[in-house]
Amino acid sequence: MGNKKGNRRRFGAVRQYRSGRWTASYLGPDAHECRSPETFATKRDAEVWLSQIEADLTRGDWQNPDVGAVNFKVYALQWVHERGLSATTEELYRRLLRLHILPTFEGWDVDEITAPRVRTWRAERLATTGAATTVAKSYRLLKAVMETAVDDELIRRNPCRIKGAGKESATERQIATxxxxxxxxxxxxxxxxxxxxxxxxxxxxxxxxxxxxxxxxxxxxxxxxxxxxxxxxxxxxxxxxxxxxxxxxxxxxxxxxxxxxxxxxxxxxxxxxxxxxxxxxxxxxxxxxxxxxxxxxxxxxxxxxxxxxxxxxxxxxxxxxxxxxxxxxxxxxxxxxxxxxxxxxxxxxxxxxxxxxxxxxxxxxxxxxxxxxxxxxxxxxxxxxxxxxx
CATH class of the missing domain: 1.10.443.10 (Intergrase catalytic core)
Incomplete structure (x- = not known):
């Protein structure tokens, strides 16, 4: 679908498609063109998005939008491999990934895992399994993987931000006489x-x-x-x-x-x-x-x-x-x-x-x-x- 018309700005450019939707683009610090990941309903929405990108560049917070395009399954399995875990801990992590995390997230890139998607995933796991302790362990594992993704500068912020989601409320241990x-x-x-x-x-x-x-x-x-x-x-x-x-x-x-x-x-x-x-x-x-x-x-x-x-x-x-x-x-x-x-x-x-x-x-x-x-x-x-x- 071709462009209907364009509009050059001091920073970046916005264009309108024949469908009426708008897109935006700009040159990153590496001189490569970066496009908005989605289209906008109005020209003003596209310009606001460009203004936010410009502000990020000014503050030094800009991140290459293609950096997070790493498959989550590949990244998570590599994360486990590189941790140097004990045999039992590695076995636990791989089981949690296989049974509870990858069925939802394995087809997504790291930067596509958002806070709303994490909330939806956790709610589904709780409703399906009824195993609050296992879900808490799975959530902590997902949060740890995504925290490393933040450190690796693949994403800006960890999407696992549900208060108390990683806590386990274990029943009181029994005591023998x-x-x-x-x-x-x-x-x-x-x-x-x-x-x-x-x-x-x-x-x-x-x-x-x-x-x-x-x-x-x-x-x-x-x-x-x-x-x-x-x-x-x-x-x-x-x-x-x-x-x-x-x-x-x-x-x-x-x-x-x-x-x-x-x-x-x-x-x-x-x-x-x-x-x-x-x-x-x-x-x-x-x-x-x-x-x-x-x-x-x-x-x-x-x-x-x-x-x-x-x-x-x-x-x-x-x-x-x-x-x-x-x-x-x-x-x-x-x-x-x-x-x-x-x-x-x-x-x-x-x-x-x-x-x-x-x-x-x-x-x-x-x-x-x-x-x-x-x-x-x-x-x-x-x-x-x-x-x-x-």
Missing amino acids: VAQVDALANAIGPRWRLMVYLGAFGPMRPEEQAELRRKDVDLEAMTIRVRMAAPELTNGRRAPGDTKSDAGKRLVVLPAFLRTDLRRHLDWYAEKGPDGLLFVGEKGKPFRRSTFGRKWRRARGVVGMPDGFRFYDLRHTGHTLATRSGATLKDTMVRAGQSSEKAALIYQHSDLERQQEVAGGLDELVRAERQKAAKEADGKPSGADLVQGA
Whole structure:
């Protein structure tokens, strides 16, 4: 369709098509002609658009309109590849992209993803999946990718600007009693009994326990050195590597009541040699999440724990018990291998001596709870009952 007439201005030019619509163009700093991405209903609208471009050039805010013409799928996958992520995090990001982000945005260029389109996408995901936590994770990932696009000067502003959209409102973690932890350890069987105790009283992540070696255990000092982790991906592949964060590399001081369980496990089940794995299956194979999961669900049913109680919830139990035994927030962070820059600046240092004190307090608390449960099981009156009957 040809031009009907044109109008040269001090900056740029506007032209009218035979359809009656107007277009605008100008020469960029690189002397290449740039055209308006859309047509305008009136000449004045086209001139206003040119005035905005001229103002951007004057302020130094101008951006080549062709820069953002990068396919989002290509850019996002490259973004994941370049991050140097752990195997589990990379797997999570690729799954979120594949299932929740790319079906909407894979055919668009980066600069075509606008704030209204992000709002529409999020609303559709919430309505379709009903999984607010997954949508929040997906939103945070999209926002991170687009923030890098801002840094790369592909777009001027991040289109992910929905307040609170990336926050997760997780339900309160369930806490087991000492008696329930003991019951779970008994129900899961002698080979995996120590894993339950290390999950609660370590408290160690299952992927950290999966990579523990004999050389990491000091039975005399009652310590375990966490050096690495071996998470299991959804395809069943073990992915040995670094811990979740630098704080995950730590020396865990165990409460003394675990000495017998730790010694028996080393004697009966751990692989031989200093590099032998601490936890192996009946056939001598490394720990497998899928196999252990079946045993965990059976044990949970025997004990009568709710289906929602996960192995990871043992860590929350350990946090709570350690706090009750006198541990500070920093103590529990060090013990559990959690990192928080803000907390590290606010809370006091927690050294080995303090960790030994925490383990000692945890030892006393658990022993007291066990003695109380034993008395109640035997039908013996408590001290308070004796006083009241006197």
